[in-house]
Amino acid sequence: MPLLSGKTALVTGASRGVGRASALALARAGAQVLVHYCGEDKAADTVVAEIRAVGGNVEKVAADLCAPDGPHRLARCVRIVIGARLDVLVACADIAKEASIEDTTVEDFDNLFAMNVRAPYFLVQQLMPVMCKGSSVVLVSSLTAHASVGTLSAYSATQGAIETLVEHFALTLGTRGVRVNGIAPGVAPCTSSPARTAGGPEATLGIRASKHIPPPEDIGGTVVFLASDAARGINGETLWVDGGPTLSIS
Known part of the structure; x- marks a missing residue:
């Protein structure tokens, strides 16, 4: 029997990228999937x-999550479709703005936090009544932002906020048997270290532990795991999905 x-x-931002991969993976695992989109x-x-081609049960729901009442509208639509029980919420919808600190505007900053932080916060709030023991919430963050310097500062701040929300939501919803975890896909900061060689103390071997951006399908598989009973012992964690370290010699 399929895991789910x-x-x-419900998968937000499911028309593309990680959201699309997550929706497909959840459907293949047996879940009824609500595909959220906005303007696509x-x-x-x-x-x-x-x-539907793989035999999945699916509906689509539209909502502008940047709007102040967007999460509330989406939650109402979801409850009409699924009734009184939502087992899995995957928040993938986000926006990014590449700009230096000097070039970031108030409007840019507000839009980033509206979509990336406010929307999942109030979506969880509005859907709490239909999530019960065994339900799972997955908030998708991004290590790519963590690795960037100078041009994604505001976006990085939203991703840090998401990781904080994971911890607080997990504490609150955990008392009801609802698990909340995060996924951080992308590039982690690289490190390098010198090593002595046979050439003497002056010679060093630079070893860089680099990580890469995984394909969306890898994230989808992790979403299914966190949403399933196989991850029932995991709550309040943000999983790094970056392919692990690889070594390069310089």
Whole structure:
């Protein structure tokens, strides 16, 4: 029997990228999937068609999560479709703005926090009544932002906020048997270290531990794991999905 047979799942930002991969993976695992999108009708229709092609049960729901009432509208739509129980919430929708600190505007800053932090916060708030023991929330962060210097400072701040929300949501919802975890896909900061060689103390071997951006499908598999009972002992954690270290010699 599939891992998530009989479960219902909402994936925000499911028309592309990690959201799309997560929706497909959840459907293959047996979940009924609600594909959230905003302004990308054709892309959302493609995801819906792909899920139906593998025998999945799927609906699409539209909402502008940047709008102050966007999460509330989406939650109402979701409850109409799924009724009184939501088993999995995966928050993938986000926006990024590449700009120096000097060039970042108040509007840029507010938009980033509206989509990346405010939206998942109030979506969790609004869907709490239909999440019960055994439900799972997965908030997707990004290590790419952590690794960037100078041009993604505001975006990085939103991702740090998400990791903090994971911890606080896990404490609050954990008392109801709802698990909350995060996924941080992307590039982690590289490190290097010198090593002595046979050439004497002056000679060093530079070893760099580098990490890469994993394909969206790898993130989708991690989402399924965190949403399943196989991860019932994991709560309040942010998992780094970056392929692990590789060594290069310089």
